[in-house]
Amino acid sequence: MDWTVAKLVEATGGRLLQGNPDLPVTGISTDTRLMQPGSCFVALPGERYDGHRFIMDALARNATAFIISSARPEGCLPAPDKVSVIEVQDTLYALGKLAGYWRRQHLIPVVGITGSNGKTSTKEMVGAILSVRHRVLKNEGNFNNLIGVPLTLLSLQPHHEVAVVEMGINVPGEMARLVEMSDPTVGLITNIYPAHLEGLHSMEQILQEKSKLWMALKEGALAVVNRDDERLVRVAGTLKARTITYSLQDPSARVKLAGEVEMREGWTTFPLLLGTERISVRLPVLGLHQVQNAIAAAAVAWGMGESPETVARGLSSYQPVKQRMQMHHLRDGRVVIDDSYNANPGSTFAAVQAACTASAGKPLVVVLGEMRELGPESARLHWELGQKIAALGVARLITLGEMGKEIVRGAEEGGMPAAACHHAQDHEEILDFLKANRVANEWVLVKGSRAMAMERVVEGILAE
Structure with a gap:
C-alpha cells in the first residue's frame, strides 16, 4: 500500500485544510534532517523544540504534506498551494494512528516486549533467533516510546515477515497506546522491578500498566510468562491468550535452565530445555541476567514454532548491545x-x-x-x-x-x-x-x- 493524502486523513481522522487528496506521499517523517522528498512531515511538540517551527525546513526539503496541530503556534501554516495540510488535535496521537493504520496493512506476527529490565537485549536476542529463518523488523536501539514505536512500525515493508517491537513506558496510559498501534500477536513482559517510579509511583502500578500488553492479546495469541516473577505469574492466570512459561529456577516451566552456567572471556554457556529437548547455548555476553533474557527470547521463538536448533543458532549469533555489559x-x-x-x-x-x-x-x-x-x-x-x-x-x-x-x-x-x-x-x-x-x-x-x-x-x- 502506498500513502496518499486521503489515506493520511483517513488514518488520523484529521481535517484537510488544503491540498489534493489524491496526492501520493512517499513516507512519514518527524525529523526534517532525515526526511526524503515527497514525504509527509508530522510536526511533533517537544520539551525543547516544537516541530511546527521546522515547517519551512520541511518545505525546503520538498515535503508534499504536513500534519499540524490545531493548537500550533501562530504563523505556522505552510503557504504554498502545492502542499497538502492536515490538521489534527494532537500530532503525537496522530503519529500513532498512522502507525496503527500501516501495521494493519501487514498481516504478520508482531512480538511486543516490555518489562523493567532487559527489554533491549531480549528484543535483540529474539530478533537474532527469528532472523535465522525470517526477514525481521525491530526497533533500532531502544527506539521504544510513543515516537520510536510508531516510526518503527511505519518502516514495515512487504518483505518483512515478522516484527519485534520493544515498548518502554514512563507514565500511565502509554502502554495502552503502544499496544493499540502495534496490535501484537505475541507479548513478553520480562520482569517487574522498581523503575520510572516518578511517573508510575508504585510496583503495583508498574505491573498494571505493563500488563496491558498481555491484556491486549487476542484469543489464540501468545503470552510469554516469566515464572521467576510472582507478580507476573499472578496476572498470567487471568489471560485468555495461550501462554508459555520460562524460568531460571522453576522446574515446572516449559522453557528452563537445565544445568550450570559458565562465564569466561566474554561468553556465557548453559544448557537449556525446550519442552523435553535439551540444547547447549553459547551466548556472547556475560551475566546471569543475560541468561534469563536469552531464556525469555528462546521461549518467544519456540512458542512461535521455531526449532530448538534455530534457537541455539540464533542465540550464538546475537550481537551484544552497545553499553550493555x-x-x-x-x-x-x-x-x-x-x-x-x-x-x-x-x-x-x-x-x-x-x-x-x-x-x-x-x-x-x-x-x-x-x-x-x-x-x-x-x-x-x-x-x-x-x-x-x-x-x-x-x-x-x-x-x-x-x-x-x-x-x-x-x-x-x-x-x-x-x-x-x-x-x-x-x-x-x-x-x-x-x-x-x-x-x-x-x-x-x-x-x-x-x-x-x-x-x-x-x-x-x-x-x-
Whole structure:
C-alpha cells in the first residue's frame, strides 16, 4: 500500500485544510534532517523544540504534506498551494494512528516486549533467533516510546515477515497506546522491578500498566510468562491468550535452565530445555541476567514454532548491545565492562553480580552513577543497593551523583571498609582516582542512569 493524502486523513481522522487528496506521499517523517522528498512531515511538540517551527525546513526539503496541530503556534501554516495540510488535535496521537493504520496493512506476527529490565537485549536476542529463518523488523536501539514505536512500525515493508517491537513506558496510559498501534500477536513482559517510579509511583502500578500488553492479546495469541516473577505469574492466570512459561529456577516451566552456567572471556554457556529437548547455548555476553533474557527470547521463538536448533543458532549469533555489559580488554591486562546505558536497582545489582562472577577472583572496581526516576523511595533504594554490593566482596566502590552517597553509606553500613569507598564530584575525578589507584589485572564495571553520562568514564579509560 502506498500513502496518499486521503489515506493520511483517513488514518488520523484529521481535517484537510488544503491540498489534493489524491496526492501520493512517499513516507512519514518527524525529523526534517532525515526526511526524503515527497514525504509527509508530522510536526511533533517537544520539551525543547516544537516541530511546527521546522515547517519551512520541511518545505525546503520538498515535503508534499504536513500534519499540524490545531493548537500550533501562530504563523505556522505552510503557504504554498502545492502542499497538502492536515490538521489534527494532537500530532503525537496522530503519529500513532498512522502507525496503527500501516501495521494493519501487514498481516504478520508482531512480538511486543516490555518489562523493567532487559527489554533491549531480549528484543535483540529474539530478533537474532527469528532472523535465522525470517526477514525481521525491530526497533533500532531502544527506539521504544510513543515516537520510536510508531516510526518503527511505519518502516514495515512487504518483505518483512515478522516484527519485534520493544515498548518502554514512563507514565500511565502509554502502554495502552503502544499496544493499540502495534496490535501484537505475541507479548513478553520480562520482569517487574522498581523503575520510572516518578511517573508510575508504585510496583503495583508498574505491573498494571505493563500488563496491558498481555491484556491486549487476542484469543489464540501468545503470552510469554516469566515464572521467576510472582507478580507476573499472578496476572498470567487471568489471560485468555495461550501462554508459555520460562524460568531460571522453576522446574515446572516449559522453557528452563537445565544445568550450570559458565562465564569466561566474554561468553556465557548453559544448557537449556525446550519442552523435553535439551540444547547447549553459547551466548556472547556475560551475566546471569543475560541468561534469563536469552531464556525469555528462546521461549518467544519456540512458542512461535521455531526449532530448538534455530534457537541455539540464533542465540550464538546475537550481537551484544552497545553499553550493555560490553567488554573491553586493555593492553595492560585490565578489563572494562561498559554497562553505562541506563540503570535501575535490579539491573545494577545484576550487573555487579555478573562482573563478580566473570572476574573470577581478580580485583573488581564498581563505578556507579546514581539511578534516576525512582521517586520518593530513591534514597532507600540506593542505600539497599549499597548493602547488597557490600555482601559481594568487591574491591572498590566509586559513586557519582547526590544519591551515589547513599550507595556508599549502604555499602559501609553493610561492612565494606570506608577506605574501599569513594564518592566523586565529577567524571574527571573518577578517572583521576582510577588512575591513581590502579591495580594489575583489575576489572572495572561502569554503570549509571542515562542522564549521568557514565560512558564518559569508559571513554576516558579507553583513551589512556
